[in-house]
Amino acid sequence: MTSNSAVPYALARLRLGGAVHVGLVVDERIRPLDSVELGANDLNAFLANPDWDRLGALAVTESDEWMALKDVTLTAPVEPRQVLQAGANYREHVIELVAAGLTQNSDRTPEEAREFAARMMDDRAANGEPYFFIGLPACVVGDDVPLVLPAYSEVHDWELELAVVIGREAFHVSREDAIGHVAGYTMVNDITTRDLVFRKDMKEIGTDWYRAKNAPGFLPTGPLLVPAEFVDADNLGVRLELNGQTMQNGSTSDLLFDVAALISSASKTMPLLPGDLILTGSPPGNGQHWKRFLRAGDVMTSSIDGLGTQVVRCVAPGGER
Structure with a gap:
């Protein structure tokens, strides 16, 4: 099932x-929208000043243009000009990572390491700032595009994330005003090539997010853009299955920095534009945790409460399974 019947449209x-x-989705049906029906010349223009009441009225209107979702091909539901990605933003996930490192590299017991890591995260949430890096909008694709696993590595990983879709332009906005700049939400699988994250030729440079995260198709997105009023972003289940086996099963209630904090912080540097994406981070359970990375023939089935289902098929270069 691609849509979610709990969401009106x-x-x-x-x-x-x-x-x-652009199409309007209701249950398992979709109808294309022209500029008159949308009330704007394109999607980003609509998101800048959305008239959701217009779409709500169309959602209950009978028309010969309605089609079954199973009979159409959906692609990415957004056309962002900027993609910002929040790192280390799930409390339990980061605690596990820090505690594991402390247990291996210090005299702390696992319990002591975990308590220390928990205090670190609570202090960061109270006094710190979100950590962002930049993705390329060209990597945003729908799940109609197979994920080609580049031949230069065998450690390509998954990271399912809730993504915020910006509505009105946001620049220097406060936490209190930030949610007013959210048009809606979608989901993104932030694919990462693990052995390229840290530079080996000059460790002082640190992370190399360009090479690690920006191959073609490395941001499978959608299939739906759900209006913000229908989404409780603070309490959403985030689940990813690999070939039918559950790998990630988290909740956005574990975010260190919530959506308002992310938008406020990101907007201090650069205006966030209508249609832009802010990825909120990934819960535990990626391939690095399981010591199992993506292979040709793998199928990732991802879902976030209310945002539908995304199915990504992995292929080798040239399309071989």
């Missing part, structure tokens, strides 16, 4: 006649 983008159109 959502937006998507579908392929029709060689072009991509």
